[in-house]
Amino acid sequence: MKVNNNPKVTLVGAGPGDPELITVKGAKALKEANVVLYDALINRELLKYAPTAKKIFVGKRKGMHSHSQDEINELIVKSAFEYGHVVRLKGGDPFVFGRGAEEIDYIESFGIETEVISGISSAMAVPASQGITLTKRGIAESFWVITGTTSNRKLSNDVFLAAQSTATIVILMGMSKLSEIVAIFKKFNKENVPTAIIQNGTTKNEKIGVGTIDSILEVVETQKLSSPAIIVIGEVVKHSAKLRAFYQEISSNKATFQLYE
Secondary structure: OOOOOOOOOEEEOOEEOOOOHHHHEEEEEEEEEEEEEOOOOOOOOOOOOOOOOOOOOOOOEEEEEEEOOHHHHHHHOOOOOOOEEEEEOOOOOOOOOOHHHHHHHHHHOOEEEEEEEEEOOHHHHHHOOOOOOOOEOOOOOEEEEEOOOOOOOOOOOOOOOOHHOEEEEEEEOOOHHHHHHHHHHHHOOOOOEEEEEEEEOOOOOEEEEEEEOOHHHHHHHOOOOOOOEEEEHHHHHOOOOOOOOHHHHHHOOOOEEEOOO
């Protein structure tokens, strides 16, 4: 472990899953770390960038929390005072539904130096890995990124607003609320809107199920898709070069769903 007793915390975004999608600056921070506190969704290959650092797993997944957020905050501060440079490694970008701002606020309240190194957000990188562009001239002029589950475990009210727009909708952490999401879009007569669910995006275990709002629940059930997954809703889905043929079949009433691996 490197000798550096000056407390510092660097919040690093690990990217969407592919270990090559971490930034150069993020990898450099890992090499300089004395301690790395990492989440459940980060690719473990990234820990190779910190061969001598103390590594602490503080991952949280639905129903399986090794540490509460308060415990994580306290452990970060304790580690910084005890070991010096701490890297807090979080999946995607830590400022996109990653509670990164909460951690930074807590750490800085102790007078500890902080740095934030943004990561490539799964909200953009995962659809892109399947050729889905979130905006496209004449098709989608904007996109929404919405959390499927708020802090009170409810579906975000923003989904109601998004369903009324022509924007591309990207929903993170929404698989447990998929039936509610579908019902909302149907309420606004969006049954035929192309929809994709991408599980374990950008990794070797990636799977994608595609269909429409009307068929996506069947897709998920038949193909056993589950979290972690990203939901993409919008006309841009059918314009992906990888998925275009499938949607051409749908328009000819020859297909209801398909799975890509």
